[in-house]
Amino acid sequence: MNSRASHPEIVVIGAGLCGLAAAAGLTDAGHSVRVIEARDEPGGRIRSVVDARTGDYLADLGPTWVWPVYQPVVARWIDALDLSTFDQFIDGDSILDYGPDSEPELHQLPSQLGNVRLVGGPQAMIDALVSRLPGPVLASAQVTGISVAKDGLSLQLSDSGMADVKCDRVVVAIPPRIALNTIHWEPELPGAVARALTVMSTWMAPQAKAVALYKEPFWRGRGLSGRILSQVGPLVDAHDHSGPEGTPAALFGFVGWPPQTRAAADPHLEDQIRSQLVRCFGADSPEPTSIHVADWAQDPLVASPRDLTEPMSHPRVSPDILREPYANGRVLFASAETAVRSPGLIEGALDAAERVVAGVAKVATG
Numbered sequence: 519m520n521s522r523a524s525h526p527e528i529v530v531i532g533a534g535l536c537g538l539a540a541a542a543g544l545t546d547a548g549h550s551v552r553v554i555e556a557r558d559e560p561g562g563r564i565r566s567v568v569d570a571r572t573g574d575y576l577a578d579l580g581p582t583w584v585w586p587v588y589q590p591v592v593a594r595w596i597d598a599l600d601l602s603t604f605d606q607f608i609d610g611d612s613i614l615d616y617g618p619d620s621e622p623e624l625h626q627l628p629s630q631l632g633n634v635r636l637v638g639g640p641q642a643m644i645d646a647l648v649s650r651l652p653g654p655v656l657a658s659a660q661v662t663g664i665s666v667a668k669d670g671l672s673l674q675l676s677d678s679g680m681a682d683v684k685c686d687r688v689v690v691a692i693p694p695r696i697a698l699n700t701i702h703w704e705p706e707l708p709g710a711v712a713r714a715l716t717v718m719s720t721w722m723a724p725q726a727k728a729v730a731l732y733k734e735p736f737w738r739g740r741g742l743s744g745r746i747l748s749q750v751g752p753l754v755d756a757h758d759h760s761g762p763e764g765t766p767a768a769l770f771g772f773v774g775w776p777p778q779t780r781a782a783a784d785p786h787l788e789d790q791i792r793s794q795l796v797r798c799f800g801a802d803s804p805e806p807t808s809i810h811v812a813d814w815a816q817d818p819l820v821a822s823p824r825d826l827t828e829p830m831s832h833p834r835v836s837p838d839i840l841r842e843p844y845a846n847g848r849v850l851f852a853s854a855e856t857a858v859r860s861p862g863l864i865e866g867a868l869d870a871a872e873r874v875v876a877g878v879a880k881v882a883t884g
C-alpha cells in the first residue's frame with residue numbers, strides 16, 4: 519500500500535467503462551485509487567440522451583448492444599452489477615431506402631444473433647460502477663503529462679491551477695492513440711510502445727450516431743421493425759431504440775456520411791434526418807419530438823487525425839506490449855482497444871479492466 523497518505527497509490531486516467539471497472543476492481547482489492555477524467559462527467563464513449571427535466575436516461579448516443587451469450591465477461595459484469603437486459607425489437611418488415619427519387623421498399627431482413635440491450639442502457643453500467651467508488655471522480659481534469667521516476671509518478675493536469683498528482687502506479691484507461699498524441703511522456707516512450715499505441719485505431723471514432731425520440735413507437739403498429747437500411751442516408755442503418763415496453767419511443771441510426779460531409783451538412787443534418795424519416799415512414803408519419811446527434815469524429819478525446827483518414831476496419835487485437843506492464847509495472851495501458859477479448863467493444867473495456875486488476879495483484883505479490 520502507499521506510504522504517502524496524501525497520495526493515491528493508483529491513479530486511473532479516464533472514467534470510461536474500462537477506467538471505472540478497473541478502479542472498482544482495484545478498490546475492492548484494497549488499493550487507494552483516484553480516477554481523473556478530462557470531461558465534466560464519467561462515461562467516455564458511453565453517452566446518453568437524458569430527460570432535460572428529470573435527468574433520467576432515455577437513449578444511447580454511444581454503444582447500445584451487448585452479446586452476453588457470446589461474451590462471458592459482459593455476462594459476468596451484468597450479474598455483478600445487478601443489471602438486466604431485454605431483446606432488441608426486430609418484429610416486422612425493414613425499410614430499404616433508395617433516396618428521394620424512389621419509393622422505399624419493405625423487406626424481411628435477417629437479424630443479428632444474440633444482441634441484447636441493457637435496461638437503462640450502458641449508462642446503467644457507468645452509474646453502478648461510479649456508485650462503487652469510495653470517492654468522486656476528479657472531473658474536468660485532462661492529464662497532459664506523465665513523468666516516470668524510479669520512486670513514483672507525477673501527472674500534470676490541463677488546468678495549470680491544479681497541482682501535479684503523485685502516485686505509485688497509473689492505469690492509462692484511454693484510447694491508445696489519444697494516450698500517445700495528447701500526453702507528454704517523460705521520459706519519452708520507448709519506440710515499440712509508441713508504435714503499438716499508434717497502430718491501434720479507436721473503435722467507432724469516425725462514426726456519428728443519431729437518436730430520434732417519438733411520442734410512441736408508431737412503426738410497430740404498422741408492422742414495421744423500425745429498421746432502415748439506406749443507400750443515401752443520412753442514416754444508413756437505423757433500428758428501433760425504444761425502452762423495454764416501447765417507452766420512451768425511439769429510433770437510433772448511424773449517420774453513414776463521411777466526417778467531412780457531416781461537418782459540411784451541420785447545422786442542417788438534423789433537418790435532413792427528419793426528411794429521411796418522413797420519406798421512409800410516409801408523409802402521414804408522426805414527427806420526432808427531438809433528434810440528437812453525437813459526432814464522435816469531432817471529439818478529440820476519441821478520434822485522432824489518423825482515425826479519420828484510414829478505412830475503418832473491425833478492431834484487431836493490439837500488440838502484446840500494450841498488455842505488458844511498462845516502467846516496472848508503474849504504467850498499465852488499458853481501454854477497450856487493448857483487450858484480447860472483443861477489442862474495442864464493451865466486453866473489451868471490461869476485459870482490459872480485469873487484466874489491469876490482475877496485473878497489479880501480480881506485481882504486488884511478485
Ligand SMILES: Cc1cc2nc3c(=O)[nH]c(=O)nc-3n(C[C@H](O)[C@H](O)[C@H](O)COP(=O)(O)OP(=O)(O)OC[C@H]3O[C@@H](n4cnc5c(N)ncnc54)[C@H](O)[C@@H]3O)c2cc1C
Nearest residue numbers: 532534535536556562563581582583661853854862863864
Ligand atoms: C457510436 C458508438 C457505438 C458503439 N456501439 C457499441 C455497441 O453497440 N456495443 C459495444 O460493445 N461497443 C460499442 N461501442 C464501443 C464502446 O463504446 C467502447 O468499447 C467503450 O465505451 C470503451 O470504453 P473505454 O473506457 O475503453 O474508453 P472510453 O469510453 O473512450 O473512455 C476513455 C475516457 O478517458 C477520458 N480521457 C481521454 N484522455 C484523457 C486524459 N488525457 N485525461 C483524463 N481523461 C482522459 C475520456 O474523456 C473518456 O471518458 C460503440 C462506440 C461508439 C462511439
